[in-house]
Amino acid sequence: MSNSQQSVSAPRARTVPAVRSRKVADGGDPLVMVTAYDAPGARIADEAGVDLILVGDSLAMVVLGYEDTLQVTIDDMAHHTAAVARAKPSALIVGDLPWLSYHVSTEDTVRNAAALIRAGAQCVKLEGGRKRLPMIEALVAAEIPVMGHLGLTPQSVNAMGGFKVQGKQTEAALELVAEAKALAHAGCFALVLEGVPDVVAAMVTAAVDVPTIGIGAGPHCDGQVLVYHDLLGIEDRVAPKFVRRYADQKADAVAAMAAYADDVRTGRFPSDAESYHVSDEVAESLELYGSTPPPGA
Numbered sequence: 158m159s160n161s162q163q164s165v166s167a168p169r170a171r172t173v174p175a176v177r178s179r180k181v182a183d184g185g186d187p188l189v190m191v192t193a194y195d196a197p198g199a200r201i202a203d204e205a206g207v208d209l210i211l212v213g214d215s216l217a218m219v220v221l222g223y224e225d226t227l228q229v230t231i232d233d234m235a236h237h238t239a240a241v242a243r244a245k246p247s248a249l250i251v252g253d254l255p256w257l258s259y260h261v262s263t264e265d266t267v268r269n270a271a272a273l274i275r276a277g278a279q280c281v282k283l284e285g286g287r288k289r290l291p292m293i294e295a296l297v298a299a300e301i302p303v304m305g306h307l308g309l310t311p312q313s314v315n316a317m318g319g320f321k322v323q324g325k326q327t328e329a330a331l332e333l334v335a336e337a338k339a340l341a342h343a344g345c346f347a348l349v350l351e352g353v354p355d356v357v358a359a360m361v362t363a364a365v366d367v368p369t370i371g372i373g374a375g376p377h378c379d380g381q382v383l384v385y386h387d388l389l390g391i392e393d394r395v396a397p398k399f400v401r402r403y404a405d406q407k408a409d410a411v412a413a414m415a416a417y418a419d420d421v422r423t424g425r426f427p428s429d430a431e432s433y434h435v436s437d438e439v440a441e442s443l444e445l446y447g448s449t450p451p452p453g454a
């Protein structure tokens with residue numbers, strides 16, 4: 158199959174109700190989600206035909222250079238959500254609630270989620286299981302659609318003792334299924350499953366009537382999500398095994414910058430065609446002042 162045949166896209170789900178009903182078991186196409194953090198990224202994702210753009214708090218690590226996701230604030234997230242929204246993508250924009258923006262009180266949670274909605278998100282995502290039920294219910298009551306996030310939840314990096322695959326033992330796997338059911342029951346319209354064994358993701362997917370979107374969760378989810386910079390190879394650091402790189406943009410960008418530097422240093426840039434000129438008449442009169450090179454020099 159050629160690339161152009163492959164890129165013929167499935168009908169897109171751009172609304173929350175449309176996403177909510179996209180179960181592969183019911184004949185739906187898998188959902189495609191990718192992160193983006195700015196307008197050009199959103200345009201690239203949208204032109205590629207993704208269903209959902211997640212303005213993820215991975216922003217902290219892949220754009221802002223932090224070691225974990227705990228460093229970004231609701232203001233950071235709103236700033237980047239607004240940049241994505243300005244691209245007016247037809248993909249659904251999911252705003253990620255950062256750490257501590259939904260942990261203190263339901264009032265705080267709704268106010269922070271509203272900041273992302275007002276910045277242009279159509280729904281929000283938050284991490285965690287049963288502990289989050291009051292917050293999820295408050296958001297749903299405020300008409301803010303919520304996507305859940307279970308398994309390896311990066312905002313719990315300190316509590317988990319590192320970025321570790323979750324649900325590997327029987328009890329933990331069954332607990333994950335129970336948490337997923339509780340989140341769906343509370344009104345989450347979709348669930349991200351991160352860093353869980355494939356069979357556990359399959360069990361969760363079969364147990365809930367909302368779509369699961371996996372990252373490091375195997376092929377049996379109702380969709381997949383990857384981080385923009387990982388997918389495009391914008392960084393060359395060692396990536397987790399679930400990352401598939403579809404481009405090597407870091408190497409391409411370094412080669413392009415090096416070529417530019419070489420052209421500047423050797424006088425090949427800018428060329429005559431890349432320079433602005435005055436008319437011959439003006440050039441001649443300027444020559445009288447002795448400070449301009451003759452035309453064409």
Ligand code: KIV
Binds near residue numbers: 211212253372382384
């Ligand atoms: O912030 C993020 O990029 C995420 C994805 C890994 C799901 O939450």
